[in-house]
Amino acid sequence: xxxxxxxxxxxxxxxxxxxxxxxxxxxxxxxxxxxxxxxxxxxxxxxxxxxxxxxxxxxxxxxxxxxxxxxxxxxxxxxxxxxxxxxxxxxxxxxxxxxxxxxxxxxxxxxxxxxxxxxxxxxxxxxxxxxxxxxxxxxxxxxxxxxxxxxxxxxxxxxxxxxxxxxxxxxxxxxxxxxxxxxxxxxxxxxxxxxxxxxx
Amino acid sequence: xxxxxxxxxxxxxxxxxxxxxxxxxxxxxxxxxxxxxxxxxxxxxxxxxxxxxxxxxxxxxxxxxxxxxxxxxxxxxxxxxxxxxxxxxxxxxxxxxxxxxxxxxxxxxxxxxxxxxxxxxxxxxxxxxxxxxxxxxxxxxxxxxxxxxxxxxxxxxxxxxxxxxxxxxxxxxxxxxxxxxxxxxxxxxxxxxxxxxxxxxxxxxxxxxxxxxxxxxxxxxxxxxxxxxxxxxxxxxxxxxxxxxxxxxxxxxxxxxxxxxxxxxxxxxxxxxxxxxxxxxxxxxxxxxxxxxxxxxxxxxxxxxxxxxxxxxxxxxxxxxxxxxxxxxxxxxxxxxxxxxxxxxxxxxxxxxxxxxxxxxxxxxxxxxxxxxxxxxxxxxxxxxxxxxxxxxxxxxxxxxxxxxxxxxxxxxxxxxxxxxxxxxxxxxxxxxxxxxxxxxxxxxxxxxxxxxxxxxxxxxxxxxxxxxxxxxxxxxxxxxxxxxxxxxxxxxxxxxxxxxxxxxxxxxxxxxxxxxxxxxxxxxxxxxxxxxxxxxxxxxxxxxxxxxxxxxxxxxxxxxxxxxxxxxxxxxxxxxxxxxxxxxxxxxxxxxxxxxxxxxxxxx
Numbered sequence: 001x002x003x004x005x006x007x008x009x010x011x012x013x014x015x016x017x018x019x020x021x022x023x024x025x026x027x028x029x030x031x032x033x034x035x036x037x038x039x040x041x042x043x044x045x046x047x048x049x050x051x052x053x054x055x056x057x058x059x060x061x062x063x064x065x066x067x068x069x070x071x072x073x074x075x076x077x078x079x080x081x082x083x084x085x086x087x088x089x090x091x092x093x094x095x096x097x098x099x100x101x102x103x104x105x106x107x108x109x110x111x112x113x114x115x116x117x118x119x120x121x122x123x124x125x126x127x128x129x130x131x132x133x134x135x136x137x138x139x140x141x142x143x144x145x146x147x148x149x150x151x152x153x154x155x156x157x158x159x160x161x162x163x164x165x166x167x168x169x170x171x172x173x174x175x176x177x178x179x180x181x182x183x184x185x186x187x188x189x190x191x192x193x194x195x196x197x198x199x200x
Numbered sequence: 201x202x203x204x205x206x207x208x209x210x211x212x213x214x215x216x217x218x219x220x221x222x223x224x225x226x227x228x229x230x231x232x233x234x235x236x237x238x239x240x241x242x243x244x245x246x247x248x249x250x251x252x253x254x255x256x257x258x259x260x261x262x263x264x265x266x267x268x269x270x271x272x273x274x275x276x277x278x279x280x281x282x283x284x285x286x287x288x289x290x291x292x293x294x295x296x297x298x299x300x301x302x303x304x305x306x307x308x309x310x311x312x313x314x315x316x317x318x319x320x321x322x323x324x325x326x327x328x329x330x331x332x333x334x335x336x337x338x339x340x341x342x343x344x345x346x347x348x349x350x351x352x353x354x355x356x357x358x359x360x361x362x363x364x365x366x367x368x369x370x371x372x373x374x375x376x377x378x379x380x381x382x383x384x385x386x387x388x389x390x391x392x393x394x395x396x397x398x399x400x401x402x403x404x405x406x407x408x409x410x411x412x413x414x415x416x417x418x419x420x421x422x423x424x425x426x427x428x429x430x431x432x433x434x435x436x437x438x439x440x441x442x443x444x445x446x447x448x449x450x451x452x453x454x455x456x457x458x459x460x461x462x463x464x465x466x467x468x469x470x471x472x473x474x475x476x477x478x479x480x481x482x483x484x485x486x487x488x489x490x491x492x493x494x495x496x497x498x499x500x501x502x503x504x505x506x507x508x509x510x511x512x513x514x515x516x517x518x519x520x521x522x523x524x525x526x527x528x529x530x531x532x533x534x535x536x537x538x539x540x541x542x543x544x545x546x547x548x549x550x551x552x553x554x555x556x557x558x559x560x561x562x563x564x565x566x567x568x569x570x571x572x573x574x575x576x577x578x579x580x581x582x583x584x585x586x587x588x589x590x591x592x593x594x595x596x597x598x599x600x601x602x603x604x605x606x607x608x609x610x611x612x613x614x615x616x617x618x619x620x621x622x623x624x625x626x627x628x629x630x631x632x633x634x635x636x637x638x639x640x641x642x643x644x645x646x647x648x649x650x651x652x653x654x655x656x657x658x659x660x661x662x663x664x665x666x667x668x669x670x671x672x673x674x675x676x677x678x679x680x681x682x683x684x685x686x687x688x689x690x691x692x693x694x695x696x697x698x699x700x701x702x703x704x705x706x707x708x709x710x711x712x713x714x715x716x717x718x719x720x721x722x723x724x725x726x727x728x729x730x731x732x733x734x735x736x737x738x739x740x741x742x743x744x745x746x747x748x749x750x751x752x753x754x755x756x757x758x759x760x761x762x763x764x765x766x767x768x769x770x771x772x773x774x775x776x777x778x779x780x781x782x783x784x785x786x787x788x789x790x791x792x793x794x795x796x797x798x799x800x801x802x803x804x805x
Contacts, residue, residue, distance in 0.1 A: 003267055010370060011272040013252050015279055015342075018377065022341040022463075023334035026382060030389045030459040034399040037390075042399045044452045044482065046407055053407040056452045058396065058481035061409050068411065072570065079419040080325050081451045083406055088415060089451040094476060096597040096718030098696040099566045100803050105546035112552050126554035129547065133566040136479035136577070136594040142570045144560030175486070175571075181207055183487025184561045184573035193410055 047190070049199055055190050060092065060141045063193065066118055067158035069151055071143055071189040072135040073111060092138035108132050121153040142186035145174065159196055169195045204557065207575045208537065212530070215495050215502060222499060223506025223518075229379040230352050230372070231511065241379045248374045259365025262750025265353055266743055268369040269346060273313050273739070276339060280309040283335045284327070292330030294403035300326060307727035312339035314738035315347055315469055315620050317590055317713035318704075318730060320721040322475030324453035329401060336471060337460045344467030344500075345376040347622030350742055351504065354626050355511055357749030358650045361757050366749050380500075381467065389462035391492055396485035399458040406449040413447045457483060465496045468620040470590030470713040478580075478593040479569055486571060490593060494580050497589040501618035504625050512650065516768035521628055524776045525586075528617040532606050533582040539603035540564050540578050544803065567598025578603070585610040588620035590713025597691065597700065597716035601803065604716070605796035608703050611710035613784040614669040620711060623738075626745045628776075630665035632767065633658060633748070635779045639765055639772075649767060651757045658748050665744040670787040672737040673709035676729060677702050677791065683725060691718025695802065699795035708733045 034042040045057040055061060062074045074092050081089040097104050111132040116123065128147040148170050156163045173191040177183050194200040228235050249256055260268065284300040287293060300308070304320055311318040312335075323332065349372035356366050393399045414425035414434040426435040427446055434444035457473040461483055464471050474480040484490050505525065509518015541563040543555045555562045561573025568577045577594035584591055585607040596607050610617055616628040633654055640647030640654075647654040680686050680701055690697040700719040707714055708730045715721070721730060766772060 003264055004271070007264070007268050007271050008275075010252050010254065011268065011275050014272060014370060014373060015275050017248060017251060018342050019279075019334055019338050021382070022377065023338045026341075026386070027333045027337060027456050027459045029386065030393070030462075031399055031401060031456055033390055034393040034458065038393050041396045042393050042458075043402065044398050044405055044454055045396055045485070046405060046452065053405070055407045055410065055450065056405075056482075058485050059450060059452060060481075061411065061450060062413065063411055065411055076413065076421060078413065078415045078421065078447055080322075081404075083449070083451075087449070088419070088445055088447045089406060089449050090409060090413060090447050091451055094479070094567055094595045094598070094717065096595055096691050096716070097566065098601075098692050098799070099547050099564050099598055100544045100601050100799055101546065101692065101694070101696060103693075104566075105549070108547060108549055108553065112549055126551060128560050129543075129553055129555045129562060129565045130560060130570050132553055133547070133568075134598075135565075136567050136569045136572075136592070136598075137474075137476045137481060139476075139481055140569045140571075141481055144570055144573075146554065146559035147570075149559065178487035178491065181203065181210060182491050183571055183576055186571045190410070197410070 047194065047200070054194055054199060057188065057190065058141055060135070060139045061090075061190060063189070066154060068196065069148065069155060069189050069192045070131065072130060072140045073133060075134055075138050094136055094138045095134040119151065119154050122150055125150065141190055142188050145185055145187060148187040148192070155196065204575045208533065208579060211491075211495070211579050215498055218495065218499055219502035220506055223503035224510055226380055226503060227507040227510040229375050230507070235379070237379060237383055244378050245374055248378070249371070252370055254368070254370045256368065256371050258368055260368055261364045262353070262366055262746045265366050265369050266746045269350065269742055269746070270739065272369070273346065276342060277309050277313045280312060280335045280339060281305050283331055284308060287328045287331045290328070290330055292333070293328035295328065297326065297328050303724045303727040304722060307731040310731035310734050311713065312336055312469070312471060313343055314711055314734045315343035315467070315588070315623070316708060316711040316734045316738070317464065317469045317471030318708050318715070318721075318734065319471055319475070319713070320727055320730070323473050324475060329455050332460060332473065333456050337463060340460065340463040340467050340469040340471070341377055341381055342373070344463070344469060344621045345373050345381060347620050348376050348504070349373055349622070350745055351622035351626045354629060354745050354749040355508060357752035358512060358652060360753045362755070363753055364750065366746070366753060381463065384466055385459075385462040388466065388492060388496055389458045392458040392462060392489050395489035395492070397458040397461060397489055398454050398482050399456055400454055401456060402454050404454055405452040407452055409448055409450055414441070415445045415447055416441070417443045417445070453482070461493065462496070464591060465493045465589070466500060468497060468501060468587045468589040470497075470584065472591060476717075477591050479595065484593055487576065490572060490576060493591070494576070494583060494593070497591060498583045498587050498618055500621045501587050501624045504622065508625060514650070514768075517650065520768045520773050521625070521632070524773045525616070525618050525628065527773070528777060528780070529582065529586050532586065532610055532617070533579060535606045536582050536603045537575070537578040539600045541574050542600070544600055564598070564600055564603075567595030569594065581607050582610070584714055585712060586617040586619075588615040588624060588710055588712045590707060592714050595717055596703070596714060597718045601796045601800035604699065605792060607714070608699070608706050608796065609784065609788065609792070611706045611712045612670070612673060612788045613780055614666060615710045615712060616780060623711070623741065627665065627741060630662045630741070630745065630748070631780050632776055633662040634666055635772070635776045636765060636767060638779065639775055643765070645763060645765065648758060648764060651760065652752045652755050653758060657751050661744040661747045665741040666783060668740040668744075669709050669737050670783070672733045673705045674787065674791065676709060676733045677705035680705065680726070680729060685723065685725060689720040689723060689726065691720070695795055695798040699799065702791055702795050704730065705733060709737045711738050
């Protein structure tokens with residue numbers, strides 16, 4: 001009992017001090033320096049042209065138009081977020097499905113049919129795996145170079161441009177591996193589509 | 201393919217290269233030696249002692265040390281619980297989120313106080329900025345520091361002779377937080393923001409969608425709709441759909457993310473700022489932020505092996521424990537990597553889908569981000585379940601049967617393959633005590649470890665430390681399996697559905713926190729059950745470890761003779777790994793055969 005009386009106030013004091021040091025001072029310092037040095041990145045990498053916010057470079061949107069490049073399969077969520085006027089806002093979630101079930105096999109088969117129908121020129125080529133799978137965040141903004149290349153013929157036709165022009169746009173939106181080793185080479189789908197639309 | 205292998209090897213090399221100097225630094229700090237940060241940190245340290253009225257040289261017995269840990273954690277639990285309940289009326293809530301329900305609050309409080317960071321909620325839609333920064337971030341720091349403090353009490357138990365003092369909990373906590381965790385995380389958090397992780401106090405942004413989406417009143421998406429934004433009408437096959445809503449904007453959730461992400465990685469906490477954790481592009485936007493987050497999750501647990509060797513003045517012993525852990529890590533990584541790269545026949549569709557590595561990562565990309573591909577996802581999955589971190593950059597629920605099983609097994613082994621900061625190593629030392637005892641029985645000698653005789657008292661507690669995790673997991677999932685409402689929480693059917701539930705209890709019982717995230721854990725029964733499992737699996741080993749430390753400190757040191765079993769050679773490393781695997785395999789083989797193993801074989805048949 002005597003020890004409890006001695007330990008308890010110190011334990012409470014440490015909780016309080018930790019809240020000040022690790023909660024207020026630490027978080028405050030990181031926020032302050034971040035806003036000073038990296039204000040664009042610290043605020044969500046939003047693509048803004050002439051005052052209009054065209055999207056977030058880091059968050060995927062869903063594209064079904066044949067004139068737009070398609071991204072990862074999306075599991076769109078329109079029930080979680082609303083703005084202050086009650087208007088629904090789009091978000092997305094991962095599928096969390098096992099890739100080893102019969103249901104999954106059927107699901108992928110449907111996606112394959114849909115993609116084949118939209119890309120008749122590519123009938124001989126196997127579909128890159130990124131185009132038929134849902135991502136880990138549900139909001140993956142990018143696809144592999146193989147998945148981008150697969151769509152070049154369709155994009156050229158639908159936008160009345162040459163395949164070379166489409167390739168150039170894809171090149172501009174491609175990021176390599178870190179130091180040539182870590183991670184994967186990817187194409188940012190939103191940026192490609194904004195360039196196809198002539199916005200970027 | 202070669203590039204992929206090089207990537208795996210480099211991740212491991214960089215990890216070890218960083219862990220060695222950090223290990224030496226932590227060793228100096230805990231002994232009170234001078235370091236390059238002393239000039240800034242020591243005055244802060246003294247100020248804290250003054251405010252707490254603590255004399256830094258005062259020693260605690262094992263019972264007092266235990267009491268301090270438990271009371272400190274208890275108060276933390278209470279504060280965090282109340283903060284969530286009342287977040288709706290507190291400040292720092294620009295999204296206007298309501299208070300959290302009692303069962304979820306209890307679960308989350310237990311989860312963060314035990315360094316588990318199991319998340320039955322999604323951060324961006326449940327918790328206010330105040331709760332995230334003053335509640336969760338703070339617990340990320342102090343629960344990690346508690347683990348390290350208990351480890352040092354055990355190390356002192358081995359070093360000290362005929363005394364009952366194990367150090368001072370308040371001093372240990374203060375030193376770890378001020379000298380190690382704060383500086384490391386300040387640097388890391390700023391590097392993360394520089395790489396693109398968000399850090400601000402603004403409310404969420406909205407941005408335009410390039411292609412609007414039509415939604416019914418009930419929130420269902422209308423397929424093949426013709427959307428006319430000018431007249432605000434939605435048509436399907438030429439007919440107007442009544443009451444349809446056109447969604448034209450997307451939400452970009454913001455807040456103080458980077459500061460919390462840094463400590464959730466370095467403290468092996470793992471609780472993401474966003475619901476999908478480090479798979480979220482705003483939490484982990486590119487390979488640069490990824491390598492920082494991924495290496496830092498294993499950095500302190502690996503470094504502590506070297507600290508242990510340094511402070512014991514027996515570097516070989518630290519290295520032996522490190523090698524045992526590292527071998528298990530590499531073996532597990534191999535299994536995960538090969539299975540994920542191979543994918544599944546259901547995905548490959550007889551070659552219609554290209555899962556090769558030409559111009560893409562290939563393999564099983566379901567639930568994985570394109571910027572990370574297979575190598576970076578598999579490495580993270582192995583690291584995070586080996587360390588009891590539990591953050592993810594890909595969805596483990598969507599792993600192949602054997603890849604997913606490996607992540608589960610790493611947690612079931614008791615989180616001793618590096619494990620959580622501090623607790624991984626003290627867990628492994630309990631296994632080492634078990635190993636010398638078994639080896640001693642085989643050759644008929646009194647077991648001793650690091651110059652201290654191992655007797656029935658230490659053995660009893662060591663067995664409890666080693667078995668706390670299997671007991672928590674198996675009893676918990678056994679009870680849950682017969683509760684009818686748990687079946688409604690499953691996202692997948694059959695064997696994989698069982699795996700989802702087993703994974704949830706393994707994750708909480710191992711204080712890991714990762715999930716087969718399709719499993720809906722936010723029900724009253726599961727919140728309470730998993731909360732209790734986490735508390736049991738954390739604090740039983742804490743008490744056991746401190747009891748062993750107290751008993752060892754009171755013993756005399758015995759000199760090593762020709763008859764002493766060496767605990768630093770290859771044979772010992774092999775025996776240690778063998779004992780860890782034996783206990784894990786014997787405990788979990790039946791449960792695993794009902795889940796991932798059944799799923800794997802149904803695939804072959």
